[in-house]
Amino acid sequence: MEIAQRSLTVATRGRGTTEITRQVAEAVAEAGLHTGLCHAFCHHTSASLTLTENADPSVRADLEQFMARTVPDGDPHYQHDMEGPDDMPAHIRSVLTGSGLTVPITRGRLGLGTWQGLYLWEHRSAGHRRSITVTCLGSREG
Incomplete structure (x- = not known):
């Protein structure tokens, strides 16, 4: 069993999705694992x-609109708003969608x-630099 790990930094433009498929696929290729x-975390x-x-990018746009309706910015019920009206909604959205994914090699x-x-x-409404760790675990033989 082999293990390889790589860190990624992704710059975002603010609320919305940024595709990372290529960067994660490159980490898998570099790991050299067959199975x-x-x-990704x-x-x-x-x-x-x-x-x-x-x-179809409209899928991601529809997901964003769903979240905007479900977890609105500035809801007066939120106590945590240290960094603005999008602060607590961003945390809730993250909990609902998850911080990690596992995909087969x-x-x-x-x-x-x-x-x-x-x-x-x-x-978050503003762009950020986000860190992701990609860990590959498997065998080099088929």
Whole structure:
């Protein structure tokens, strides 16, 4: 069993998704594993990782609109607002969507479905630099 780990830094433009499929796939290729698991972990409490459709951007726009309706900025019920009206909503959105993803490594590549992509989902209004750790675990033999 082999393990490889790589850190990624992703700059976001503010609320919305940034595709990271290529960067994670590069980490898998560098690991040189034939079969195993690739785990990506976001080191932030106001951004998350998601696996969703990568063919039609309206899917991600609809997800963002759903979150805006479900977890609105500035809700007076939130106590935590130290960094502004998007502070607590960003934390809630992150908890709902998750900080980690695990994808199979199959024949040396990410084992994604035809229309799947990996995304960093920024939940804050302003852009940030986000850190992600990609850990690959598996075997070099098929």
